[in-house]
Amino acid sequence: MNENQGNHAMALAPSLDLSIVIPCYNEAENLRPLTAEITAALQDQNLAYEIIYIDDGSTDESFEIIRQLYQEDHHVVGIRFRRNHGQTAAFAAGFNHARGRYILTMDADRQNDPADIPTLLTKIQEGYDVVNGWRHNRQDAFLLRKVPSYIANRLIARLSHVPLRDRGCSLRIFRAEVVRDLKLYGELHRFIPEMVNFAGFSMAEVPVNHRPRVAGRSKYGLSRTFRVLLDLVTVLFLRKYSDRxxxxxxxxxxxxxxxxxxxxxxxxxxxxxxxxxxxxxxxxxxxxxxxxxxxxxxxxxxxxxxxxxxxxxxxxxxxxxxxxQNKTVYYIKETIGYSNHTSDQIQPSTVSATGENKS
Structure with a gap:
């Protein structure tokens, strides 16, 4: 499936309740136990769901593991990049191929806890458009990860006027319409809260568990902090002047x-x-x-x-x-007197994922 087909598929009515989008890069050791944890977390939720793994050009056996998982459980589907494009591109591909009314994102390193998924689902069903996770017990190196993250979060909150505690947490859940037209590049996945706030969507933040990495190697470092700050300039410019x-x-x-x-x-x-x-x-x-x-x-x-x-x-x-491109410079929340067939009107489905998506 190419990118245009993915965009077209997402424009259609969602056929599942939940899509879980998980970028992975050389995470072969984590994929099988992560899938088992997600399955256990959703066992009592009575949801039709899919787990979308996006292999971001891995050099290990990650995609072979994804293929095996699909053969064992058709809730699992996979997308494989020809080369490493980065986490933002992986999220964008996952959004374009997602078929759920709700779209949840998380990391493949198992530091996000799948047991928190029901908490995020409950919160977004209160009427919010986006629910962000907040790693209140973060299990990372103090000087190399926690301190730069704290400084960046405070700086971004002050400049963007979006008071979130933790922008680096990948554990988030969205209504499908929130990410349908989201254009991501660079490191902009970290600024999704700012982008959706600019569009007028409502947000909430809930504390989530954070676990130490047990397998594989972290792909994050100080260099990413500087790239994030550069992307912040882009977001602030687009927020104020994209249409003028x-x-x-x-x-x-x-x-x-x-x-x-x-x-x-x-x-x-x-x-x-x-x-x-x-x-x-x-x-x-x-x-x-x-x-x-x-x-x-x-x-x-x-x-x-x-x-x-x-x-x-x-x-x-x-x-x-x-x-x-027939783009508009505004976002419509509600209309009166029009035939409105948004995903909010679609009842939960019992259709399961039955095929493998390929980009």
Whole structure:
């Protein structure tokens, strides 16, 4: 199944109650026990569900294990990448192929506890659109993982005005419509709360268990923290200016050109004042052309014009994007007088996953 087919499939009515999306990279030792724990956690839930494993270019036997799990239990399906694309791409593929009314994400390293799945299901059924897990007893290295995570969480919460305790927890659950049109790249899966908040969806946060890794090797490190901070800049820009880039570039252009104009006016007043005090000789002796401030003024005016031009070009790009793809710059929560067939109206199904999805 290609990406377009995946997107089309998700646009249809969900046929399952729950899709569990799990990216994995060299996690062969963890997949079988994780599947057993998920099955045990859902045993009494009376749900039609699927477990979607996304093999992110593993070099071990991860996909062979997924194939075996599918043969043993058709609740398990698998997607295999040709190469390692990263966790964000894996989540995006899982979202595009998911068939559940609710979509739950978690890591494959077994540090997320499947026993918390019923808790998240109960919370989202209270009416929330997204429920985030909060690792209140985090089992990670203090200096290398906990401290950078704490600083990043506080910084992101302050800048984004989305007060979550733990953005790094992959254990989350969504209504299907929340992630249907979500565009993910870079490390943006960590900013899903900010993205869905911007779209107007409601969120909650619940404490979840966190366990030490028992097999495999962690793929996280300090370098990822810096990449996350760079992606934060992207998210904040898109949050405020994605549909009105001229406001951003135009403001910079006006600031730069205005500063250049003020410097030019200052130099002109200096020359006029020299003429008032010294007559024609004083006016001629004030050579503002030899002053570095004049070059700075000209440079700022040119930069300002460039920013304004960039804003106009960005506006044209945004208009072309929305008009050519029938995109809207708003999110509709509810309508009156229209035939509405969203996933909220679909009753729980008893259909089980019966086939293997391949990207």
């Amino acid at each position: 880039p001229m406001h951003f570039f135009g403001s910079l252009g006006i600031l730069a050109s205005g500063s250049g104009g003020l410097i030019g006016l200052y130099l002109a007043l200096l020359k006029i004042w020299a003429g008032i005090q010294g007559g024609w000789d004083g006016f001629r002796s004030m050579r503002i052309g030899e002053r570095p401030l004049l070059l700075l003024a000209i440079l700022l005016i040119i930069i300002g014009i460039q920013f304004l031009s960039m804003g106009l070009i960005a506006e044209l790009i945004v208009r072309t994007y929305y008009e050519s």
